[in-house]
Amino acid sequence: MLDELLGRADLKDRIEELEEEKRHLERQLEAEQERRADAASDRQEAEERANRLEDRIADLEGTVERLEGEEGSLDYRRRERLRGERLDAVLDRLESVETGPEGALTSYVDDETPGAVRDAFGERATLVAEAAPCLAVTDDAGLVSAALSVPAPPDPFAEWGEGFRIDRSWFEPTGGFTLALVRSDLFAMGEYDGRERTAFHGFDSELKSQHSKGGFSQARFERLRDEQIDSHVDRCLEALDERTTDPLYVVGERTVLSGFSEVADVTATVDATGNPEPALEDAFRDFWTVRLRTI
Secondary structure, eight states: OHHHHHTHHHHHHHHHHHHHHHHHHHHHHHHHHHHOTTOHHHHHHHHHHHHHHHHHHHHHHHHHHHHHHHHTTOOOSEEEEEOHHHHHHHHHHHHHOOOSTTOEEEEEESSSOOHHHHHHHGGGHHHHHHHOSEEEEEETTSSOEEEEOOSSOOOOEEEEESSOOOOHHHHSOOSEEEEEEEETTEEEEEEEETTEEEEEEEEEOOOOOSOOSSSSOHHHHHHHHHHHHHHHHHHHHHHHTTOOOOSEEEEEOHHHHGGGTTTOSEEEEOOOOSSHHHHHHHHHHHHTOEEEEEO
């Protein structure tokens, strides 16, 4: 995928095609030398063609080597975690950018990097792909170039305009929504109006943490533990059915999040430990923290 993103795959394929064509011409030269003594002009043309191909191959190989050498040096110019006033200030700056018509590119990049992003960012589009899912922004003069994580993302898009397309609801808690924290042994759910929590529900679930040396086998222990986790997930889903606000954001352990993909608008991993209520507060802060990478 990286070779395709940087354009090296196409270059390598072209090199192979040119080398095969060169070998064919060389074989043709040998045959002509044997069959026709008066083929001097043909041989000369073939030799010139082979020389041009060798020069072209050398140029393409140099391009590949340059791209491979630059791959290791590509890095973000700056990384920062944004929230609160600092996040507001950065979004204000992005909203203030004005360009000519079709001078500012905004793209939400999820699984695949759009062609518009590859064209606009060039060889540094690999950094956008590394940051994805993210909102990527750049202008036609290259003065602004950045990727931001998006807590409440839109559908993927890529568009040029006179300024960047920034929707505050993608980055900051606005209106009503539900945020739930799910671990294999804990559940915490808050209903919110912006940053204000208006309702809370949470509980712990008993979960075997280790296998004792006696009693039953390791396999049976793991099976019982999995059954406990499945029961806990079912209990969490039942609690989520009682919420009164949407959208629903579910965060927590990666190992259990898959059980909520069908009911949640967004899922994300967070590292929030402790009892349900303080853990939910940590999860809220982590979920609404935006990661900025300048490219």
